[in-house]
Amino acid sequence: MQYLIFGIYLTACSPKAPVDPDTGGYDVAATEAPWPEWVMAPWVWEDESTQASAIALVDGYIDRDIPVGAIIIDSPWATGYSTFEWDPDLFPDPSSMVAGFQAKGVRVFVWTVPGINVEEEALYNYAAERDWFMKASADADGPMVVSWWKGQGSLIDYFNPEAVEWWHGLLANTLDLGIDGWKCDGLDFSAITAKYSPGAGRDVDRIEYSAAYYRDFHDHTRDVLGNDRVNTARPVDNYGADLGTEAVQFAPADINWAGWVGDQDATFTGLKAALNNMYWSDLAGYTVFGSDIGGYRSEDLPLGRDKLLFIRWAQLGALSGIMENGGSGEHRPWMFDGETEVIYKVYAKLHEALIPYLMTQGGVAFAEARGLMNFQSKSTMAYLLGDDLFVVPVTDSSGTVEVEFPPGSWVFAFDETEVFAGSSSTTMTVPISSYPLFYREDSAVGSVVLSALMSLK
Secondary structure (H helix, E strand, C coil), rough: EEEEEEEEECCCCCCCCCCCEEEEEEECCCCCCCHHHHHCCCEEEECCCCCCHHHHHHHHHCCCCCCCCEEEEEECEECCCCCCEEECCCCCCCCHHHHHHHCCCCCEEECCCEEEEEECCCHHHHHHCCCCCCCCCCCCCCCCCCCCCEEEEEEEEECCCCHHHHHHHHHHHEEEEECCEEEEEHHHHHCCCCCCCCCEEEEEEHHHHHHHHHHHHHHHHHHCCCCCCCCCCEEEEECCCCCCCCHHHHHCCCCCEEEEEECCCHHHHHHHHHHHHHHHHHCCCCCCCCCCCCCCCCCCCCCCCCCHHHHHHHHHHCCCCCCCEEECCCCCCHHCCHHHHHHHHHHHHHHHHHHHHHHHHHHHHHCCCCCEEEECCCCCCCCEECCCEEEEECCCCCEEEEECCCCEEEEECCCCEEECCCCCCEEECCCCCCCCCCEHHHHHHHHHHHHHHHHHH
């Protein structure tokens, strides 16, 4: 079976569970989550920002008592791709910006890719002259130049130690600010065609290149700044191909502790596409991930997305491992209306209240190489969030879902009098402030959910 991805046909292969590179497997007894707790607090970001707009974005949430635990400084932030020199017109004082966010308890991710664009002539030519880029073949005359969404450039040869050491020197300008992690974007798929490594003296499989890219950012950042640093990267992103095999897996699951499932349209079709990638990420053994609330791309609407879609996606985001809200167009809940702001705030606080539960359940799931969102049905995309929460996503404007309960006894989070037996089924229509969320009867997390949602009942 073949699928068209990035204009190239890929052959589906069998899913491969992630393994620890040192031990070759997982120690299922070691159930403590390897990621720090801050990763699971809600994130915010803008598609294109400045120092002033990023600060205003975070302050807007804080001033409204809406939880925010991290911000992504997305592209463009540098003088070019990839100089790692902050653009002084956009970010005149990045050091004070990063320190200011952290003083407010907000961690900072910075966007990156594993390549340099040709227009950065001095930087590009320096690396090209030393054969530090990937090539199309052994006998190719110079680096392979790939076209991507930010221009034309070449991939760093991660299999040449000298190239990697030089690359780390470029990263130092940003690591010295004490950032908390990187948003590692998906240019690594260009290694499908830019496949020859001069450093290794052979063709390199795309999966091997991706692993080298993501592991280097993971390991080097933690070596420099400490083990509480985490990067965000894609788990599965199948671009509508409806599969989750190696052909569409990005970062290795054993180091992708905070995944996001790619860029979707700001429609219910986009929400379903995000869920499809989350479903396959779960099956592929990724543990913690989320999606761009409201969709990454904008529609031809005043705010770029419909209020109802935004709320339904925010509810899904709050009941995912990672709750992250950002992209093109408007994503600030208070810009829609007061009702949206209130609903978003309650669900963000629910996600925040669930962090101890998500950390514990996530640690167990990671040790067993499985997802924290344990999907039960591909048709409804219903999933168990850990052992004791059951969620049925709302995927259209009707608010109506078909529910088939897993084994156990399940309490509807918005009406404790409604208790459903395992293996039973029902049809439910929920109003805009409510969601098909159920907790296992007599579970400790039930009181956490009820307390967080009290103001919406």
